[in-house]
Amino acid sequence: MKHLPALTVPTRPSALRDSLDGSPQISRPLSCFCSHVPPVASAQPAAGPWDPLLPKLPSAGAPGDPVAIANASLQATTLATQTAMNMGRNFLSSLGIVSPAADPSTSVRGNRVNGPQAIEYVIRRGGTQIGVPYSWGGGSLTGPTRGVDQGADTVGFDCSGLTRFAFAGVGMLLPRWSGDQYDAGRKVPPSQAKRGDLLFWGPGGSQHEAIYLGGGQMIEAQRTGVPIKVSPVRHAGMTPYVVRIIES
Template identity: 55%
Template sequence: MRRAPALAVSALVFFGTATSLAAAEPAAPPSANQQQTVNSAIARALAQRGVPYVYGGGSSDGPTGNPAGSGIVGFDASGLMVYAFAGAGAKLPRSSKDQYQAGRKIWPSQALPGDLIFYGPEGSESVAMFLGNGQMLEATNPSVAVSRVRTNGMAPYVVRILG
């Protein structure tokens, strides 16, 4: 009968812990319509695997060039999220720090596919999309890719944009 507490502790260790978790909201499962919308954002993001990483790249319309003019077209982390959620009808701010404030903060142990994982203080360094099963989608050098969720440097909450 020690499995439940061990699982809860494992989830918190896996997803990171926070010194002030009181700001996280309880997370209810999304409705069928909400889940369909989330799935469309996930599919739109996953379709960008292999697209180059470009600092400052990406908009609601897709990959863009680097504002400095490198000639490469692609996404950075927050630009990829703007693009993914635009396809689901949600408008996100352009920076990861602003995206961290845009949705509902929830406990990392309650993360569902489509929730956003942030890195750095107040999500200021990067953002990735949680896919489930310990996987996330991120725009990282050299390209958009699926990788294992990293807890090092993770912000205390994940953010639910839809649902």
């Protein structure tokens, strides 16, 4: 894939404000990055009746017994599935599609939601975490958590933790690791990238990922010491495809 020059991040306060207000150019494909400098993409959608943050749930813990660990893992998976389904039901309820008391199975059929409103909600939810620290292994469906290894002392998100958090808001339960998320949706050429698609770096998407905002911009949890931010898309090392989780 041809490597194109990266865009620069605007530093003027007014430009940063503009990046949070929305842009009609948000679906510009990646192949157009170098043709001109587009309006800065937005990490916020148009105003809507959505609360992107929900009450946090206590983290699951497990003692050292292997059987107990396996049981706790199963319980955590069940809890994550139920949490995502509840979030999806609440999201659809906010749009008047289902009632809050509806059967969760009617919220997200086939683990897929469709439409621009869902994409905007995902981006809005991710945007609420701008400025939160990077923490390797950090992040849950409901918010930042302590990471592991070098992230053990920091409450925050890593790249896949942030994307998982963002998509959980519409009931989408993504795998935990970026390489697995690379296989979680429909792969499309970068030239056809749309707002809300996932961008990946490294073999099989194993090194990094971000949410594409359009206009040559993305929101990402990049690395230790760098808080969650909106960045220009970096082409070096990108995978041959971007991944579309939500169809519009």
